[in-house]
Amino acid sequence: MVLRERVSEHAYVFRSGLYAQVNAGLITTGEGCILIDTLPFPQETREIKNFVRKRLISEVKYIILTHSHADHVYGAYLFPGAEVIGHLLSRELLIRQTRPALNQARQRNASLAEVYLRMPTLLTDQEASVRLGDFTLVMQHSPGHAPDVINVFFKEEKVLFASDTVMPVPYFINGDINDLRRSLWAIHELSPVEDVVQGHGEVLLRGEVHSVMDSHLAYLDKVEAYAAEVFESGGGKEELNTLDLESCGLSSIALGGLVQQLHRANLYYLYGRARKLALKEQETR
Numbered sequence: 001m002v003l004r005e006r007v008s009e010h011a012y013v014f015r016s017g018l019y020a021q022v023n024a025g026l027i028t029t030g031e032g033c034i035l036i037d038t039l040p041f042p043q044e045t046r047e048i049k050n051f052v053r054k055r056l057i058s059e060v061k062y063i064i065l066t067h068s069h070a071d072h073v074y075g076a077y078l079f080p081g082a083e084v085i086g087h088l089l090s091r092e093l094l095i096r097q098t099r100p101a102l103n104q105a106r107q108r109n110a111s112l113a114e115v116y117l118r119m120p121t122l123l124t125d126q127e128a129s130v131r132l133g134d135f136t137l138v139m140q141h142s143p144g145h146a147p148d149v150i151n152v153f154f155k156e157e158k159v160l161f162a163s164d165t166v167m168p169v170p171y172f173i174n175g176d177i178n179d180l181r182r183s184l185w186a187i188h189e190l191s192p193v194e195d196v197v198q199g200h201g202e203v204l205l206r207g208e209v210h211s212v213m214d215s216h217l218a219y220l221d222k223v224e225a226y227a228a229e230v231f232e233s234g235g236g237k238e239e240l241n242t243l244d245l246e247s248c249g250l251s252s253i254a255l256g257g258l259v260q261q262l263h264r265a266n267l268y269y270l271y272g273r274a275r276k277l278a279l280k281e282q283e284t285r
């Protein structure tokens with residue numbers, strides 16, 4: 001069951017009940033709709049499609065894919081008439097990573113049998129805008145979670161669709177922790193903003209945005225320092241598990257507890273990186 005939330009007069013959020021509370025956004029204009037990401041399973045994205053058709057008596061003209069990860073892009077094929085927009089890097093990542101993963105997922109999950117990937121044909125690099133009806137969406141490159149992430153700012157109603165740059169635990173193992181720092185800081189500095197729609201989980205309200213960005217930046221510092229410390233003191237990977245999310249200032253029950261796996265993956269990744277760096281230093285000595 002998809003949860004539908006109206007975040008401003010012309011913006012909706014649809015949240016997956018089946019996987020990791022993925023959010024898709026919808027902007028409604030007098031000339032059709034713009035969909036920002038889709039939901040992981042066809043039956044969920046179909047709920048969005050039905051809402052647009054039957055409740056809004058409209059159609060989706062554009063789909064903005066905020067990055068190439070499976071949970072956000074699988075539903076685009078359900079809107080064959082819509083133009084797909086994405087970052088320059090997404091196309092290659094969709095072909096190289098998302099497509100083989102989809103082929104495997106299809107074998108495990110019959111409901112994905114009909115899914116095929118749609119490639120973005122309108123591409124953005126650092127910044128671009130889409131204008132439809134009376135509204136403007138500004139897309140900004142926001143790497144860190146993955147190299148191809150873009151966020152989408154609905155200018156007239158001041159809603160930021162932040163993609164996976166903002167989620168209950170910052171997650172960077174497919175991207176770059178320093179890029180993520182810069183991208184979180186850019187959102188911190190964005191003003192005025194009313195709501196921030198995270199890639200996963202609940203919508204952040206204006207009053208929360210700064211403190212959430214601060215806590216996410218502090219989290220990145222904490223896990224990075226901790227992983228380095230464990231490695232340098234000769235500790236094994238299992239020692240990483242002693243740092244829990246609460247002591248990093250974040251909830252350990254968000255996304256149905258999935259955040260704990262993401263947190264552990266972050267720590268393991270950073271520990272692995274510290275080890276690699278040390279080996280490299282040894283070699284060059």
Ligand SMILES: [Zn+2]
Nearest residue numbers: 069071164199
């Ligand atoms: Zn995601």
